Each structure stands twice: as C-alpha cells, then as structure tokens.
Amino acid sequence: MARVVVDVMPKAEILDPQGQAIAGALGRLGVAGVSDVRQGKRFELEVDDSVDDAELEKIAESLLANTVIEDWKVTRLS
Amino acid sequence: MSAPSSTARVGVITFPGTLDDVDASRAITLAGGEAVSLWHADADLRGVDAIVVPGGFSYGDYLRAGAIARFAPVMESVVKAAEGGMPVLGICNGFQVLCEVGLLPGALTRNEALHFVCRDQWLKVENTETAWSSRYEAGAEILIPVKNAEGRFQASEKVLDELEGEGRVVFRYSGSNPNGSQREIAGISSPNGRVVGLMPHPEHATEALTGPSDDGLGIFYSALDAIVSA
Secondary structure, X not given: OEEEEEEEEEOOOOOOHXXXXXXXXXXXOOOOOOOOOOOOEEEEEEEOOOOOHHHHHHHHHXXXXXXXXXXXXXXXXX | OOOOOOOOEEEEEEOOOEOXXXXXXXXXXXXXXXXXXXXXXXXXXXXXXXXXXXXXXXXXXXXXXXXXXXXXXXXXXXXXXXXXOOOEEEEOHXXXXXXXXXXXXXXXXXXXXXXXXXXXEEEEEOOOOOOOOOOOOOOOEXXXXXXXXXXXXXXXXXXXXXXXXXXXXXXXXXXXXXXXXXXXXXXXXXXXXXXXXXXXXXXXXXXXXXXXXXXXXHHHHHHHHHHHHO
C-alpha cells in the first residue's frame, strides 16, 4: 500500500474568485504582505502497489481534475 | 421507425439530485412532444428522438458540478446518440454534465461574485440554425430564469475564438452578465448544432402562470421541428 497525494489547482489564467475573497479577508484580519491566494484541492489516495504512475495520472487527469480549468500534480508519499 | 402521425419522443434524464426533470418533461408536453423518463443507471434510451439533460445538483455536485454524472451508464448512450446526430440539450447542471463528458467545450466555474444567482434574465439568441433554437428570430431577446452558483463559462481564448468564429455561441446574456461568463456566453452548441447547452432555464419559462414569459417554449418547439424534419 502507498499513500498518494494529488494536488489540483486552478490554472494560472483562470479567475479564482474564492482565492481573491480569502486574500481580502486576510487584509481585514490585519495580515499584511499576502498579495495573492489561489484555492485548490488536495486528494489523498490509499493505493495498492499494483497501481502504477500511469494509472495515477489517468485518475488525476480524467476524474480528479478538469484539465480545461485545472492543473494537477501526483506525489507518492512513502 | 415511427409513423408520420406519431408524437416526437424526448427523453429527460434523472440523476440522483436532479431537480428540474419534472419541469423539463412538462415543457416538452406543452410543446406537443411526448416526454420519456430516462434513468441514470440504465443505458437504455427507450427509443427517444432527442434528449434533455435537466438541471439540479446531480450527485450533490461532489468533486465538481457534473463530474460524477458523466460516468453514469446512461451518459455513454447519450454520447453515442449525440455522435449519431441526435439532438441533446443540457440545461444548467445538464450543461455542466455535457461539458464534463466532452460533448461541449469549456467549463462552468464558480460565479464571479461567489453568490448563488436566481433571477429572470434577458438573453439574446445569436444562432437560430441549431436543433434547439430554430424557432427564434435571429437577434431575438428572450426572458428566462437563471439560477446557479457555478455558471461562469470559461474556456481558453483559442476555444472562445473558435466558438465565436463558427457561430456556436447560441445564447448570450443581454443587459447584465449574472456570473462573469467570458464574453457573456450563456449557451453554446456542438459544431453540427445538434448538441446545445445553456445555463438559464427555458423549462421554467413556458407559461405566464409560473414563469416570467413563455419564451422558453421556442427551444422545445425547435427540437420537435428538428425531429420531424430529420
């Protein structure tokens, strides 16, 4: 068994109004110096050793992320 | 084969979490068609001539709106039927499903102002050649409700230019843009004009008693025309 993390983030050119709202709230909290926030998703998968990298990429690309608007990154933790 | 006098059969899909299948069926009936219920877990399209993927929150919008619904058994049949030229309409969540399954380009994302928007919305009909818009006059302005939280149409500049260049922007928000959609796009079509998706709800604008107008009926009349002339 292995633990795999898939990070999914909105593409740089995609407007992220939720991230902007968070950045705005930081200002109201009195935090200075944070110029931008982007909000994404993190998935943690428990996978059998039989699941290879190609299969993980397929999972990320075809379900976890919508590649029209999001980028993804697969990381194996061990 | 259907006899010339038989009524056009239009399927309406119900997923877990679909809300607007009943109104869509009612709109089809009001337009003179026969509404046929289709079930998400059943790949059988029951011999329908056209399909409506209605609005709601299929699978609770988990992951992304439409992301889980695209894997339902019925969708494989819908994709095959669409590739064969069957008219398919996606309304709101149905539009999101059609984008996720790849029948239409782009994606619907969180509204720019982050609010759920529910209001009567003016739309301009920009393409009257599709299977779902032929009953309108070019440039017609129609008033139908819009209600969503993830209605902001986004695609790459290249895809947007293609959609514009090929006349595939079917409906555009008029007056004000409710969700920040790029180029005020409210609805688009496939290259052959048989598959159309839009965020606003024509099935909620079919009679004066329950809607702001009956402007939405034209979409269903158009499909019935397309079936008869096919």
